[in-house]
Amino acid sequence: MCGLVGxxxxxxxxxKAAVMDMLxxxxxxxxxxxxxxxxxxxxxxxxxxxxxxxxxxxxxGVVKNEMxxxxxxxxxxxxxxxxxxx
Numbered sequence: 001m002c003g004l005v006g007x008x009x010x011x012x013x014x015x016k017a018a019v020m021d022m023l024x025x026x027x028x029x030x031x032x033x034x035x036x037x038x039x040x041x042x043x044x045x046x047x048x049x050x051x052x053x054x055x056x057x058x059x060x061g062v063v064k065n066e067m068x069x070x071x072x073x074x075x076x077x078x079x080x081x082x083x084x085x086x
Contacts, residue, residue, distance in 0.1 A: 001029055001030065002029055002030045002077060002078060002080055003026040003028070003029025003077070004026075004075065004076070004077055005022035005026050005075075005077075006019060006073070006075040007074050008073045011070075011071045011072065015074075016067050016074065019074045019076060020067070023036070023057075023058065023076035024054050024058060026054065026076070026078045027054040027078055029078050030078035030080035030081075031053045031054075032053075032080055032081040033049065033050065033051045033052070033077075033078075033079040033081070033086060034049070034050060034053060034054045034077065034078050035049030035057075035077045035079075036048050036063065036066070036075065036076045036077070037074075037075045037077075038074050038075075039072050039073040040069050040070060040072065041071065041072055048060075048062055051086045053078075054076075
């Protein structure tokens with residue numbers, strides 16, 4: 001089964017760290033693919049997803065770079081491939 005984590009509102013570094021920690025712990029819900037969707041304070045939407053587990057996903061430079069920006073919403077997803085390709 002898959003898992004979702006996230007935060008909305010005024011998101012500072014503590015909330016970002018909490019979302020990343022939740023995504024890391026949520027790997028139990030899905031180890032085949034991981035992704036995040038973010039909305040910046042300016043309304044810019046970005047989606048990053050890879051067919052890797054959350055631990056490897058969080059080490060990606062593109063994910064670390066994305067966490068530098070100010071966000072209003074961060075949603076994380078761990079996928080366990082029960083149907084279809086990874």
